[in-house]
Amino acid sequence: MRSSSVAAVASTAVLMTLAGASRGQSTGGFSLDRFEPAPAGDAFFSVPSPAAPGHLAPRAYLGLDFAHRPIHSSGDNPVDLVSSQAFLRLDASLALWDRLLLSIDAPLAVAQGGDDPGIPGVVFTELTAPELGDLRFGARFRVFGEDTEPFQLGLGGYLFAPTGSPAQYTGDPEARGSVQANLGGRIDSAGSTLGFLWSASGGVELGGGSNRPQLFTFGGAAGLLIADDLLQLGAEAYGGAPLGEELLLSSTPVQRDGASVNAELLFGAKLRVLDGLTFGAAVGPGLTSAIGTPPVRAVGMIGWTPLPKPARERAQSATAVAGDKDDDGINDDIDACPDVKGDPSPDRAKDGCPPADRDGDTVLDIDDACPSTPGVRSADATENGCPVDSDDDGFHDGIDACPNVRGTASDDPKKVGCPGDADGDGILDASDACPKAKGPANRDPKQNGCPDDPDGDGIRGAADACPNERGPSDSDPRQNGCPRFVRVNTEEITTSKPVRFVVYGKTRAQTVDPISDEILYEVRDAIQQNPDIELVEVQGHTDDNGSESYNLALSQQRADAVLSWLVAAGVPREKLVAKGYGFEQPLGDNRVKTGRQKNRRVQFVIIKRKGKP
Incomplete structure (x- = not known):
């Protein structure tokens, strides 16, 4: 059959449904909207998660979903039999014991309309609003995995009460139900404010009356969390594959249309402020041309839907419950120093105690000016933890070979801190004008023990860092005798x-x-x-x-x-x-x-x- 003929048959069938409904002769019609929102508190708009975070934790939102041309025909004379359909939704959920999530979805069609195909002899029945949709009651149980972990498994289902109008395409003639398996999880980047979310679901939807086939439902979603959950960006795909072949559009006369796969794609964002006030919006195309799949769908919401605390905050909360008086992250029951903030240690006697005292002088390394040499406490921070320097020659008694006599440095540990003849020229350093350069004795104190002086600046031999340039003496051997x-x-x-x-x-x-x-x-x-x-x-x-x-x-x-x-x-x-x-x-x-x-x-x-x- 040519596409124009198929479109004509579908158009006539839908028209007969609408016209017949106005005369009370038809039992055709069904719930047209294929968008099933995830329970309040879930991360994504349509794909449910397996989580049930919190105990006696309520979440709710007010949402609006708009479908453009959910029933449209093509061909020589295209007609939008249902040009638009908009539902206002009040959704709420309650989490219990961190395991069970109870939810309710109350839809109300606030705007819908369609075009009169203008077929002679057939009265076109206009779609009206407001019209109730089918109330949805849900329950979900988290089977495996903890909240904020990379992988979780949940099982759940929905029960739909037939409170909508089949003739107005807002509900099914009979109650229906669905069961689902839900997978999902969350990954937080170490040391970063970014996170990753994912969800997937699959299930079957049964009942609803003979007007519609049973469905296999599916969905998948992924999202990026930015700035510690302040902003969420994501994409999600969802839909249903019929387990039967036809939809009953009208029973007087009988009109049917082929059932095919519904599939849609949404790109959305959510902004969370004040620890839970959430604003969200999403838009996306229909991926098939099945009845109920619009070319474009838009979704918006505002509500109170806080996410679970990040893992690091949950760990801190658990620590607080266990008791951590010094706030060092080590519980009081294992903290060897519960009143002083410290570091972890494999030694239970030191676990939770301040940093180590490497030299064992009771002055902690953080305050010890000589952390590798035992010493004594001092009010002078530059000397605290250092040994005493009895002769005040800059060599503490721990290394001073002459602790009671002022001395000088030496490469020989037996001469460190002792007076002597550093250059070995037989003239003691105390009277040697050139203590680091060998030279002969001289009655002139300025030349005593000094070698020759090529530049005539009074600094002789190896002691003159600039032997060919005159310069004054200097305590720094690299500058001695330099200009x-x-x-x-x-x-x-x-x-x-x-x-x-x-x-x-x-x-x-x-x-x-x-x-x-x-x-x-x-x-x-x-x-x-x-x-x-x-x-x-x-x-x-x-x-x-x-x-x-x-x-x-x-x-x-x-x-x-x-x-x-x-x-x-x-x-x-x-x-x-x-x-x-x-x-x-x-x-x-x-x-x-x-x-x-x-x-x-x-x-x-x-x-x-x-x-x-």
């Missing part, structure tokens, strides 16, 4: 004095001390007077006092402050880069005061010259 404050080497711009910072309050925000301006001006000049220097890394370094993250941030602040100073003084920004290394690159022993002082520094490393990689 001014700055020296340009192949790989670094070295300074004879450290850059100092002003510390404001407890926040420890770093700013360059004006006392260092003279040094930094010379660094600026060195960069400007050496045009082959293309890129200098301003490095910040610290001692190991404090945590790794704290020192890394502090060193970066210092490097950034010096970079800003140099840029303000005229150094092109593209020639500088700042980087903090924390305590990763120590120059001295962090166990002693002098070593920690050496480690608190700013360096200027040349990382790129013209013509060189």
